[in-house]
Amino acid sequence: MNPDVHIAVLVLTMACVTCLLRFLPFLIFRKHTPPYIVYLGKVLPPAIIGMLVVYCLKDVEITAAPFGLPELTALAVVAALQYWKRNSLISILSGTLFYMVLIRIVF
Numbered sequence: 207m208n209p210d211v212h213i214a215v216l217v218l219t220m221a222c223v224t225c226l227l228r229f230l231p232f233l234i235f236r237k238h239t240p241p242y243i244v245y246l247g248k249v250l251p252p253a254i255i256g257m258l259v260v261y262c263l264k265d266v267e268i269t270a271a272p273f274g275l276p277e278l279t280a281l282a283v284v285a286a287l288q289y290w291k292r293n294s295l296i297s298i299l300s301g302t303l304f305y306m307v308l309i310r311i312v313f
Contacts, residue, residue: 272313280305 235243259281266274284301291297 276305276308276313279308 231243263274263277263281266277268274280301283304284297287300288294288297
C-alpha cells in the first residue's frame with residue numbers, strides 16, 4: 207500500500223473513532239442524563255486541572271537557584287488571569303508564554 211494512502215486511512219479511522227466517542231454519550235443518553243454522569247461532569251474538570259498542576263510542578267527544584275520562582279510566578283499569573291477573566295484558554299496560554307519568557311530571558 208502506498209504510504210500516503212496508508213496515512214490517509216489511519217487519519218480517517220482516527221477521526222471516525224474520535225467522532226464516535228464524542229457523539230456516543232448523546233446517543234446513549236437521549237432522554238435524560240443519569241445523576242452520576244452529571245456529578246462526574248461537575249467534579250472531573252477541576253480534578254483533572256489539579257492533577258495537571260501537580261504534574262507540572264513535581265520536578266521543581268526549590269533548594270537550588272532560581273528556587274522555583276519561574277514556575278510559581280507563572281502559576282500566580284495563571285491563577286490571577288483565571289480569577290479575573292474566567293477563560294481557561296487565555297489563562298493557560300498567558301501563563302505558558304510568561305513562563306517561557308522567564309526561563310529564556312530572566313532566569
